[in-house]
Amino acid sequence: AQSVTQPDIHITVSEGASLELRCNYSYGATPYLFWYVQSPGQGLQLLLKYFSGDTLVQGIKGFEAEFKRSQSSFNLRKPSVHWSDAAEYFCAVGALTSYGKLTFGQGTILTVHP
Amino acid sequence: GAVVSQHPSRVICKSGTSVKIECRSLDFQATTMFWYRQFPKKSLMLMATSNEGSKATYEQGVEKDKFLINHASLTLSTLTVTSAHPEDSSFYICSAGLQETQYFGPGTRLLVL
Numbered sequence: 001a002q003s004v005t006q007p008d009i010h011i012t013v014s015e016g017a018s019l020e021l022r023c024n025y026s027y028g029a030t031p032y033l034f035w036y037v038q039s040p041g042q043g044l045q046l047l048l049k050y051f052s053g054d055t056l057v058q059g060i061k062g063f064e065a066e067f068k069r070s071q072s073s074f075n076l077r078k079p080s081v082h083w084s085d086a087a088e089y090f091c092a093v094g095a096l097t098s099y100g101k102l103t104f105g106q107g108t109i110l111t112v113h114p
Numbered sequence: 115g116a117v118v119s120q121h122p123s124r125v126i127c128k129s130g131t132s133v134k135i136e137c138r139s140l141d142f143q144a145t146t147m148f149w150y151r152q153f154p155k156k157s158l159m160l161m162a163t164s165n166e167g168s169k170a171t172y173e174q175g176v177e178k179d180k181f182l183i184n185h186a187s188l189t190l191s192t193l194t195v196t197s198a199h200p201e202d203s204s205f206y207i208c209s210a211g212l213q214e215t216q217y218f219g220p221g222t223r224l225l226v227l
Binding site for chain 1: 116146158160205207209214216218
């Protein structure tokens with residue numbers, strides 16, 4: 001069965017500092033990988049996705065993620081965090097064979113200090 | 115592009131009543147929509163997959179008679195919580211599939227008194 005692990009439940013960074021949110025997955029087939037962001041009381045917004053090709057993908061709001069097949073990881077990064085980035089971040093995995101269904105990680109709450 | 119709306123955004127109802135939540139894809143057609151439930155400080159739990167023109171596929175443990183799903187068109191899926199009880203209070207989020215990517219609605223907060 002597929003699974004997604006986000007090891008960090010809560011991360012705190014200072015505004016302007018760099019950020020890396022970890023995501024590890026377990027999936028038998030070739031995975032499709034996603035990062036979503038959720039502000040309190042809101043739905044999920046797609047930050048970026050990886051299906052194939054270049055393993056470093058760029059997303060919205062200055063985020064990027066790198067797919068590392070050997071480590072089964074898809075970590076999200078941002079070089080300089082803004083206060084407005086404070087939110088909860090979810091990593092998700094899907095596949096062509098899953099008919100669009102996604103498996104989500106538990107989420108990482110990001111707090112940004114001024 | 116790829117905007118999904120939900121209505122209502124918030125609803126309060128009495129125990130025993132039914133509540134309908136609408137999910138619409140505004141600028142694309144979605145043959146598949148998904149319904150999730152999210153508990154406080156928790157991840158999303160997939161409830162069911164809604165396919166246009168056919169019966170929904172429910173996840174294990176989700177009562178299909180309690181959570182009725184209808185996907186009558188390529189832009190609209192509805193979730194009806196029948197005979198709602200306080201334990202059904204939650205945040206319900208829908209998503210619509212487009213090219214192997216799910217786009218999410220803003221969610222509906224349901225409070226059953």
